[in-house]
Amino acid sequence: MALPHTLRSFRHDNVLARQVEVAVAARPSATLVAVRPAPEPGATTRVLFTADSLGESERLAVFVDPGTGSVVGELVTYGSSGVLPLRTVLDQVHANLLLGEFGRGYSELAASWLWVVASGGLVLWFARRRAARPKPAVRRHAVLGLWVLVGAVFLSATGLTWSKYAGENVADLRATFGWTTPALSMTGSGDHAGHTSGTPTGLVVLVVLGYRMWWQRRPTRGFGRPVPRGQWRKVPRAQLVVVLVVAAGVGWFVPLFGLSLLGFLVVDALLARRTAKPAPEPSEQPV
Template sequence: MTKPWRGLVLRFHFYAGVLVGPFVLVAALTGVLYALTPQLEDRLYAEQLRVPAAESSLTLAEQVDAARAAHPGGEVLAVRPAPEPGATTRVLFADPDLGESEHRTAFVDPATGRVVGDLVTYGTSGVLPLRTTLDQLHRNLMLGEPGRLYSELAASWLWLVALGGLALWLTRRRAAADKPVRRRHAVLGLWVLVGALFLSATGLTWSTYAGENVADLRQALGWSTPALHSAGGHAEHTTATVPVAASPEDVDRVLASARAAGIDGGEVEVSLPAGPGQAWKVAEIGRGWPTQVDTVAVDPATFAVVDRVDFADYPLVAKLARWGIDAHMGTLFGPLNQVLLVLLGLGLVTLVVLGYRMWWLRRPTRGFGRPVPRGQWRKLPRAQLAVVLVLAAAVGWFAPVFGVSLLVFLAVDLLLGARRTRARRQQPEEPEEPALTG
């Protein structure tokens, strides 16, 4: 790396790290808390999750009836049969007072039909209140959709700061590398580099603006997750003669049809039809390894499987997305996945702290001035500078939060530079203020 390039990368890495560090710090800390919650929830909600194991159990329809008796007038949306002896069956109800993707869930003892608890669960993974709170804290700071900008900002910059650090390490000078704080920061950065890139990429797929562009790109290239046709299936399938009203009483027959069709995952969700003419949906919902997320549609009149989507038929990118999301959530490889996420999160926290420590040690009031003089970009050949600008514009378009924040950084840099120039003219002996970018 030439000297102008190293100077530009150093200034960009340093100031970008200082400015986005707080967002990365919060995202890492809340991510660590989220990764630790499965075992905490097992203890906290043991009364709802566990019951004495029994050799026999009631039918699912009988369990649903018990849940409906405890929630008179409630609309049953789905049933999650107990995945193993000693576990409870979940019956999910619609509740207009709850938020998006939230359900009122009754926990039923499969052996006795006794409703042992009632909790609000969230999302496809059916997480319980503790993890829902930490999930929202990690995702949007409990501020709703506007709060998601913080996590998107962190994800948008993390990969660039990480790669900048790698470039600096590869072109390091021994004298600089011998400084203890900088050496620890560099070595730790290498250890967490791959994980940081992974968190950044998977985080962006969930984000508001970049995530939408990722979805559009996948759809345009045919990389989207295949959709289940629950209103008639594919052209080669036929459904029942006349649309019939589905009844929760049919849940056992529906599940039996799905099992016969190869839905053999331990954790499944049986969803009632969304309306007349729609099919039941039976989906594998286990998020461990090996991945089991096959789904079938079952006709409410004939109980025949009229459509299916198997994980084996996903496009490669859709499979990678599924694995990436599950690994990001700490569920793909069980406790090992959780441990890796906790170590990665704590590593990022330490990196941010060490970065601020370096900034504090080199602050202008201690006489160090700016780490690298401004104007490094002027030293680049015009062709290379043009490539940088084009790439920055492309990334800024694809990840708008990154693009807007970059423009803000540049604007602030120009303002500070103009103010410093005026101060130099008025008081030449006054020390310069640090600028934000190269």
């Protein structure tokens, strides 16, 4: 059986070429997209195909024994790197919380704001540290925050590459600069290869401590005051223009961030307008 046109790159390796030929013969109606040679003795070569019966981002992996040159099994995998079922579940949790399109949008919204919230917490910590010595609970929260800041930004960035709206802009950017992955891969590199799924332990601890600090210092207990409205008017005009331009650019590239930020500003403006309305004059009582 002659090898398909896409297998010419394997002709220098007759052993690998024969393995791919066997896999193609087992699935003649499928389309070959990638090959992952056996990484170590005793492992199998993974030959990946696409087919009309598969879902979005799913691949059919045909496993070939390099020693015998025979097919030992098939499995539906995920992504161009052929992620196995357990890893697929973890990837789906990271991508859409197993909630489909709704979860994908929610995950993208969270990833859009994660780096903003994390960076804002760092700025507030430095400002408080300069003003006064922070309390032990604040110091613990800050130390954990510093450790997970880099990881949180990385988690946010990688999450956005998988997202529906920002992900399309990332894909366009990669295509423009030639950063796309080749369609046929021998090393197993793909859109999600090497990515660590799941939430670091939170980041979870940091979030819990943050809620605990807020509960202990919430305004109803007299520890804080709401930020007065109109503080943005005190920002120098040049800096304000820079902030607006940057926010507009980020909002265009990360649409859910831009839309949610615009929604917050509209709601805040409406609340400010409602608060600024003068109280109605008391009606005169009849004598």
